Amino acid sequence: MLNSKANENLLEGLNEEQRIAVQSVQGPLLIMAGPGSGKTRVITHRIAYLVQVMGVSPASIMAVTFTNKAAKEMQERVNQLLGSQASNITLGTFHNFGARVLRQYGDILGIDKQFVIYDDDEQKSIVKQSLEEFSLDPKQYSPSAINNAISAAKNKMLRPNEHAAHAKSYFDEIVNRVYVRYEKALLDNHALDFDDLLLKTVLLFQSDQNVLEKYQNRYKFLMVDEWQDTNKVQYLMTRMVAGDSNNLCVVGDPNQSIYSWRHADITNILDFENDNEKVKTVNLGRNYRSTGSIVSAAQSVIAPNANKSDLQLWTDNPQGNQIGVSYNYNEQEEALSVAAEIETLVNQENLRYGDIAIMYRTNAQSRAPEEAFVRSGIPYRIIGGLRFWERKEVKDLLSYLRVIHNPFDSLSLSRIINVPARGIGQKTLSLLNGWAQLNDLSLYKTVTDTIGEHSQHQISNPNEINTRSKKQLELFMSMLGRLTTIASESDVLQLFDQLIESIQYKKYIEEQDRSDDRWDNILELRSAISDYQDFAPEVGLSAFLESAALSTDLDQMDDSGPDAVTLITLHQAKGLEFPAVFMIGMEEGLLPHRRSIDSGDAAEIEEERRLCYVGMTRAQERLYMTIATNRSMYGNYNPGMSQTVGPSRFLKDIPSDLISIEGKSSLKKGIDISLPESSNNILTNQSRKRGGKTSPYNTGDHVKHKIFGAGVVVGCLITPLGNDFEVTVAFKGQGVKRLLASISNLEISD
DNA sequence: CAACAACAATTTTTT
DNA sequence: ATTGTTGTTG
Numbered sequence: 001m002l003n004s005k006a007n008e009n010l011l012e013g014l015n016e017e018q019r020i021a022v023q024s025v026q027g028p029l030l031i032m033a034g035p036g037s038g039k040t041r042v043i044t045h046r047i048a049y050l051v052q053v054m055g056v057s058p059a060s061i062m063a064v065t066f067t068n069k070a071a072k073e074m075q076e077r078v079n080q081l082l083g084s085q086a087s088n089i090t091l092g093t094f095h096n097f098g099a100r101v102l103r104q105y106g107d108i109l110g111i112d113k114q115f116v117i118y119d120d121d122e123q124k125s126i127v128k129q130s131l132e133e134f135s136l137d138p139k140q141y142s143p144s145a146i147n148n149a150i151s152a153a154k155n156k157m158l159r160p161n162e163h164a165a166h167a168k169s170y171f172d173e174i175v176n177r178v179y180v181r182y183e184k185a186l187l188d189n190h191a192l193d194f195d196d197l198l199l200k201t202v203l204l205f206q207s208d209q210n211v212l213e214k215y216q217n218r219y220k221f222l223m224v225d226e227w228q229d230t231n232k233v234q235y236l237m238t239r240m241v242a243g244d245s246n247n248l249c250v251v252g253d254p255n256q257s258i259y260s261w262r263h264a265d266i267t268n269i270l271d272f273e274n275d276n277e278k279v280k281t282v283n284l285g286r287n288y289r290s291t292g293s294i295v296s297a298a299q300s301v302i303a304p305n306a307n308k309s310d311l312q313l314w315t316d317n318p319q320g321n322q323i324g325v326s327y328n329y330n331e332q333e334e335a336l337s338v339a340a341e342i343e344t345l346v347n348q349e350n351l352r353y354g355d356i357a358i359m360y361r362t363n364a365q366s367r368a369p370e371e372a373f374v375r376s377g378i379p380y381r382i383i384g385g386l387r388f389w390e391r392k393e394v395k396d397l398l399s400y401l402r403v404i405h406n407p408f409d410s411l412s413l414s415r416i417i418n419v420p421a422r423g424i425g426q427k428t429l430s431l432l433n434g435w436a437q438l439n440d441l442s443l444y445k446t447v448t449d450t451i452g453e454h455s456q457h458q459i460s461n462p463n464e465i466n467t468r469s470k471k472q473l474e475l476f477m478s479m480l481g482r483l484t485t486i487a488s489e490s491d492v493l494q495l496f497d498q499l500i501e502s503i504q505y506k507k508y509i510e511e512q513d514r515s516d517d518r519w520d521n522i523l524e525l526r527s528a529i530s531d532y533q534d535f536a537p538e539v540g541l542s543a544f545l546e547s548a549a550l551s552t553d554l555d556q557m558d559d560s561g562p563d564a565v566t567l568i569t570l571h572q573a574k575g576l577e578f579p580a581v582f583m584i585g586m587e588e589g590l591l592p593h594r595r596s597i598d599s600g601d602a603a604e605i606e607e608e609r610r611l612c613y614v615g616m617t618r619a620q621e622r623l624y625m626t627i628a629t630n631r632s633m634y635g636n637y638n639p640g641m642s643q644t645v646g647p648s649r650f651l652k653d654i655p656s657d658l659i660s661i662e663g664k665s666s667l668k669k670g671i672d673i674s675l676p677e678s679s680n681n682i683l684t685n686q687s688r689k690r691g692g693k694t695s696p697y698n699t700g701d702h703v704k705h706k707i708f709g710a711g712v713v714v715g716c717l718i719t720p721l722g723n724d725f726e727v728t729v730a731f732k733g734q735g736v737k738r739l740l741a742s743i744s745n746l747e748i749s750d
Numbered sequence: 751c752a753a754c755a756a757c758a759a760t761t762t763t764t765t
Numbered sequence: 766a767t768t769g770t771t772g773t774t775g
Contacts, residue, residue: 066765067764068765119765195765197765259763259764259765261764262765361762362762362763364761384763384764423751423752550765552764569763571762571763572763572764590762607763611763634760634761
């Protein structure tokens with residue numbers, strides 16, 4: 001022991017198992033960590049232990065996390081323990097690490113160091129283009145399915161020729177043809193996709209022993225979090241970097257494996273134990289996060305899984321409240337009852353809005369609570385959904401920056417060549433693209449050649465580009481040229497401002513609807529760019545583009561924001577915790593999702609069950625699970641369209657003494673859900689169409705009934721026969737009633 | 751070539 | 766409900 005004082009400090013407050021995990025620093029270590037078992041604490045203390053007690057240099061430690069947000073949090077906590085030394089630790093995601101390796105040594109594999117990273121959208125559009133080239137109908141062969149198959153192949157380390165050998169069906173053959181074309185497109189565009197960041201790194205390590213040794217010599221202690229969600233390529237990468245020293249610690253929980261659809265391979269946990277002879281295993285089963293009720297309920301939900309970890313989760317925490325299960329008429333009512341309960345928690349239970357999260361299976365489910373929160377004035381923020389980096393205005397500007405950074409990126413150039421509209425239409429673009437492909441040139445080069453006065457490549461095509469378009473192309477290219485010069489001389493923020501100015505983007509945005517939102521997004525983008533202002537001109541641009549490609553909405557989520565309720569998918573919620581959690585849409589068809597039920601694959605249902613388990617174990621004190629008996633799909637309640645088939649089977653596995661069931665009781669209890677006058681008009685502009693017929697009432701309408709008095713419409717459905725409407729009204733002091741429009745004579749009072 | 755209308759497809763989950 | 770795609774018109 002180099003430092004016994006540090007040793008004592010670091011082990012203080014840890015339980016026996018946690019101490020063993022922190023102190024086992026030599027050789028392979030597997031930490032099975034249940035939810036809320038102090039996993040992050042163990043990892044950070046283990047890092048500090050390595051440095052302060054074992055005297056390991058921080059530079060030789062690498063910790064890999066699942067998201068950038070997790071990396072950031074871990075960095076902060078290590079900073080607290082180690083101070084300035086902490087900055088020398090390598091901390092990030094697999095994709096981060098891969099990108100860094102390839103920026104430095106990718107040229108060995110023939111990769112341009114200026115490579116751009118293509119996201120899912122761009123991958124799909126390349127697939128679509130390839131299909132069109134082969135005269136295959138993208139409607140018949142879905143680009144997503146093919147893209148997914150290509151990704152699966154890459155995750156199994158199958159190159160196109162190897163994949164061809166495995167082809168079993170006609171679909172596989174199509175995939176293979178597209179795969180070949182797809183790889184060529186990426187090469188031509190000097191681009192890599194997400195999978196390449198991992199795959200090419202492993203290929204590089206395999207083909208160049210010197211490079212691999214550089215990393216092996218540098219990193220002597222490796223830690224990987226969320227091991228149950230790693231894939232085969234990540235497994236290989238980890239083992240290669242760990243090398244013979246094999247001081248590799250992986251942390252995971254098979255019960256929280258929820259990314260098999262992204263080719264995560266749960267057998268990595270088994271393989272780890274099998275591939276390492278003397279692997280040590282530590283089980284962290286004690287939960288410090290949640291109440292007794294929540295832990296027991298979560299246990300009973302995961303129990304039916306055939307494939308599960310035998311790790312028993314337990315807690316000494318007080319039993320706490322029962323889990324609140326509530327039945328609601330439809331998703332609007334579900335959202336209103338959640339909103340009412342939130343107000344109670346905030347006003348009477350001393351919780352802040354920021355202590356509360358709404359979790360759901362699909363992004364589309366955020367809409368109803370969002371509307372309810374707007375109406376009741378509850379502050380909220382949505383994570384994910386229409387992701388920031390995928391918004392049109394953001395992608396447009398990013399595409400400009402990408403073309404400036406890497407002119408070979410023809411995909412980005414196609415995207416922006418006529419945005420804002422400058423008279424370079426589809427006809428011109430397809431002529432140019434055709435020519436580019438015929439001569440194996442980049443689009444950029446083709447355009448340059450086309451407009452050059454004394455160009456040899458003048459498009460000699462019969463359908464020559466007209467002089468007018470040519471003139472526009474000239475103007476466009478000279479503008480790009482100016483911007484490229486600015487990029488090499490000024491910082492990235494100045495470049496961005498000049499870009500906005502040059503293309504008159506503000507004016508363009510103002511002509512569109514929701515222009516305020518769009519402009520806000522651009523300002524947010526600008527503020528993200530300003531983080532790279534101090535870098536040297538080209539370096540700043542490159543670093544910013546990389547972070548833009550690899551960051552997610554979740555990464556932006558930090559505690560500095562205003563006090564607000566968090567709306568988040570169950571997947572994204574992994575690793576987070578909140579004092580109060582509402583899991584909405586606890587219905588068959590939603591959780592488990594219809595797709596997993598229809599697949600007929602028991603393994604898919606088991607994954608849904610784990611997802612439910614992950615959600616439940618995010619809650620510290622209070623957990624609510626809500627059901628809507630009617631749910632709209634694609635905006636209407638037409639008979640047969642509702643995807644709900646009753647409460648989730650997972651709910652039925654929770655012992656009844658752990659739950660308290662409320663059927664609309666929060667409304668019956670007399671909580672006033674009527675709207676503030678001012679918010680009334682938010683809903684009046686909504687379409688009154690329901691199933692083709694015009695609905696007489698809108699959610700939010702104030703109405704009067706002869707017997708029940710004043711109330712607010714919380715739902716209006718067309719009846720199964722389609723000749724009437726069933727109106728659900730919350731009456732002041734009378735509770736919620738369902739009435740037929742034709743006989744109730746409701747008066748809109750406004 | 752752009753602006754507008756009509757239409758279809760969409761919803762699992764994301765580094 | 767909302768988004769993107771396709772076809773028609775000015």
